[in-house]
Amino acid sequence: MNRRLPEQFRRVFQSVTRLALILPVCLAMIAGCKQNGDAHNEVVAMFGSLGLGPGQFSYPRALTVDSQNRIFVVDKSARIQRFSPEGTFQLGWSMPERVAGKPVGLYAHTDGKIYVPDTHYHRVMVFDPDGHELARFGREGYGDGEFQLPTDVAIDKQGFIYVSEYNGNDRVTKWSPSYEFVSVVCAGEIDGEVMRRPAAMDIDKDGTLWVADACNHRILHFDLNGRFLSSWGEMGGEPGQLRYPYDIDCLDDGTILVCEFGNHRLQWFDREGNSIRIWGEQGRGKGELWAPWGAVVGSDGRVCVVDSLNARVQILEK
Amino acid sequence: MTQKAFAIFMIVGIGLLLATVVYPATMLTAKCFESMPEGTTTAIDDARDTTGGFASSLFLRSAGLAALGATAACVFALPGIRLVGGTVNARQFGLATSLIIAPLVLPPIVIGLGVRSWIRGVSEIRCVIVWGLWCWPIAALLVGGAWARRGHQLYEVALLHGGKFKAFKSVLGSVLVRPIVGVWMLMFALFLGDYSVPHSCDMIAYATALLSEATSSPYPVATVIAGFPLLAPMLVAVVVAYLVGGRAEASDQDEPTKAQAGFPRVTFALVLAMITVSTLLPTYGLIRNIALIKAIATTWELYRSDIAYSLATAFIAGLMIVWMGICVTAIAPIRRIAPLLVLVWAVVPGALVGQAVVAAYLPFDVIYSHWMLTVIGYVARFGWIGVLLAYVVVKQSDEATMGAAMVDGASTGFATCRVTFANHWPTMCAGVLIATAMSLAEIATTTLVRVPVFSPVSLVLIEKFHRFEDDILAAICILLLVVACPGIAIFSLASRWGR
Structure with missing residues (x-):
């Protein structure tokens, strides 16, 4: 030695x-x-705290806003809570089953129904705004009429329902207003990359579908028949780049709002993928975000973002 | 080291103990006397409402699996017991230790995810197998050590009076039963509070529900109440393990007789096979279906800042852990109870440790939002490694040199630090690296002490597990393995050098 x-x-x-x-x-x-910013000045309301009580959250992961600007939030305790536009708790209900897992998406349709992709039960559930179950559709599987971990719902003007899913079944499927399977809209390789975790979708005012392809850090654009139109976005933290886009919202003025889980921020784009604005930075303070899962713009123009690891919702001014 | 430097060294070390363990434990205890507002729902209540008796059935299932896991580890350890039991002196024991310690230091979640790549479904069986593959070295070292110290001598004497089976039976009763019971109880307690292996096996265990409680409630008392059914049997188990193990060690004071020199070939081959199955096979399972280089490049591009922060905080924690361990063990009264202290500390569930740290530092935003919170959490969780290492080193101290130092006027503590630890710096170094690796892979505590500044790689791993991003998951597992290797290597070398 x-x-x-x-x-x-x-x-x-x-x-x-x-x-x-x-x-x-x-x-x-x-x-x-740390970059000093004035992001906190744009926050008009903030509500929620850690817990399982009314108005409290345990890792909230999705939110939606209905036509009355009431805010619905689902968290990791499988509760869906309804808040007033000012953030006052109104009511809440729990998913009927939650041992296997909890939903990661929410969608409020203009007819008042709340669509919940019940992710770990491989189905979509439909509630009224007061939490009464109206319908459920889908079953576990990889085939037609089946789901693997559905993530989001979008509905077009004709009432057709679009559902995104992942876990090896990364695709978007189309369903009739009576909850019958119609077709697969998009799946597999798109623009050189196989779609990986379509985390969120939205349909713009022109009737085209936008999909947040989260694990590929890009946004996909299709027509409602599934014809590929464009894609943009690349992995990174610079303006114009994306890191795990978990939610997408198409605004009336044509801009696209993307909620980036990995960059802890919101980013606005034009339809060509040029970055217009960025809001938020990582942190615990007002105007800061920590692993946000969802963002949506209400009819009043205010942006609601679910600040997941801070167990709260922040509302930004127009 | 001068007396003044030693004093500063000790003050900082004891300060670390106070800041990372005593203060959080005190605050958590104080919070337990704060009542929750009436009507507060806890996660365990919520689970009970859902499935009626969920918590109790989950606990029983977890306890049953932990018992099976401890049994599996004892069975997997048989070749290792034979190997360690055949050692004739401290050097050979060190060699055997250096050989079999690898699975113990590897992150158990990596072993779990690796086994998952080979076996799908049957989550409970996988969980038992992974626990067995992770902890069989404990049984091998402790039970084999008991055989080496005394069992072989008694066996040879018993052979004079009867056949091999009868001789072995007599030795089993007098020498091996206590270490076996002690080791089984220790591993049962360890598995009962473990979060990462059940999670990697797609299972919900009671430790999972406990972490859920800790992350969803602003009231620490809710976590303590939820944790009590877990902690009580675990503490009973480790106290029994300590009492049984202590008596076994007390009776093994005789010098070992000359057993056969060298390791038996068949036994050696079996041990190598066990090490391969425990470490290399799961590792290969993780990487066999992915483009590893590309995955590592993608992971680096996405998470380089988080990786850097994670490594730095874990390493700083590793330094603090060993520093604190040296200072704590230098104090004679604490040194006397060090084995029990280590056992109790090691089995406290990570969720409770994290909850204690949060309870202590939530009012201090300057710490609560700073990466130091994560370091404090790591030290609180793995401080027992420093104490254990320091205790083992002190037990091996050269008494003549120590005595000479004390005759020259040095205090016991100063002599312990200056003489003992200075001569065993490779072991201390290995301790820092092992503590670093374990901190880096810790999930339960980290979930609670994470800060916005960075995402710890262990939590990124869990996120990738849930997102089915197998390429990044494999790359992070390789990172965890690579970080664990230097500690294993240096510990092996230190064991061989006897330092």
Whole structure:
């Protein structure tokens, strides 16, 4: 055994120890370097806190706004809660089954119905705004009329329902207003990449479908027959780049609002994928986001974002 | 090291203990006397309302699986017991230790995910197998060590009076039963509070429900109440393990006789096979169907900031853990109870540790939103590694040198630090790296002490697990494995050098 080896190790260890003692200073300096912004000035309301009581959240993961600007939020306790436009708790209900998992999406249709992709039960459930179950459709599987972990719902002007799903069945399917399977809208390889976790969808005023292809960090654009129109977005944190887009909302003025889970921010794009505006940065304070899962714009123009790890909802001014 | 430097060293070390363990434990206890507002729903209440008796049936199922896991680990350990039991002196024991310690230091979730890649479905069986593959070295070292110290001597004596089976039976009763019971109880307690292996096996265990409680309630008392059914049997198990193990060790004071030199070939081959199945096979399962280089590149591009922060915080925690362990063990009264302290500390569920740290530092936003909170959480969770390591080193101390130092006027603590630990710096170094690796892979505590500044890689791993991003999941598992390797290597070398 080389007796010098332990001595060499000792020198290396001492060097590493010295470096490690300098590290905290460097890290503290990095952690302290924060861009000051005025994002908090744009927040007009903020509600929610950690817990399982009324008005409290346990890792909220989706929200939607109905035609009366009431806000519906679903969290990881499988409760759906309804709030007034100002954020006052109105009522709540629980999913009928929740041991296997909880929903990750919500959609409020103009007719008042609330569509809930009941993700780990591989179905979509339909409620009225007071939480009474109206219908459910879908079953577990990979075929027609079946789901694997549905994530979001969108409905076109004719009442056809579009459902996105993942877990090896990454696709969007189309259903009739009477909840019967119609067709597969899009699946598989699209523009050079196989779709991976279509986390959210929306249909714009022109009647075209926008899909957040989350794990490919891009946005896909189709017509309602599934014809591919365009895609944009690439992985990153710069303006125009995306990191795990988990929600998408098409605004009346043609802009696209994307909620980025990985970048802890909201980003607005034009239809060609050019970044228009960015809001939010990582943190716990007002105007900061921490792993947001969803964002939606109400008819009053205010943006509601579910700030998941902070267990709250923030409402931004127009 | 001068006396003044030693004093500063000790003050900082004890300060670490106070800041990371004593203060959080005190605050958690104080919070338990705060009542929750009337009508507060807890996660366990919610689960009970859903499925009626969910919590109790979940606990019984978890306990049953933990018992099976402990049994599986004892069975898997048989070749290792034979190997360790055949060692004749401390050096050979060190060699055997260096060989079999690898599965113990590897992140159990990596083993679990690796086994998952080979076996799908049958979650409960997978969970038992993974626990067995992870912890069989504990049984091998402790039971094999008991055989090496005394069992072999008694066996040879008993052979004079009867056949092999009868001789073995007599030794089993007098020497091995206690270590086996002690080890079984220890592993039962460990598995009962484990979160990561059931999670990697697509299962919900009671530890899962406990973490759910901790993450969904602003009232620490709810977590403590939920954790009590878990903690009580675990503490009973470790106390029994300590009492039984302590008596077994007390009776093994004789010098070992000369057993056969070298390791038996068949036994050695079996041990190598067990190590392969525990470490290499799961690793290969993770990477066999993915483009690993591309996955690593993608992971680096997406998470390099988080990886850097995670490594740095874990390493800083590792340094603090060993520092604190040295200082704590240098205090004689604490050193006397160190084994029990280590056992109790090691089995406290990560959710409770995290909840204690949050309860302590939530009022101090300057810490609560800073990465130091994560470091504190790691130290609180794995401080027992520092104490264990320091205790083992002190037990091996050269008493003559220590005595000479004390005759020259050094205090016991100063002599312990200056003489003992200085001569065992490779082991200390290995301890830092092992604690770093374990902190990096910790999930339950990290879930509670995470801060917005970065996403710890263990939580990114869980996120990828749920998102079916198998490529990034495999890359992060490789990262965890790579981080664990230096600690294993240095510990192995230190064992061989006897330092």
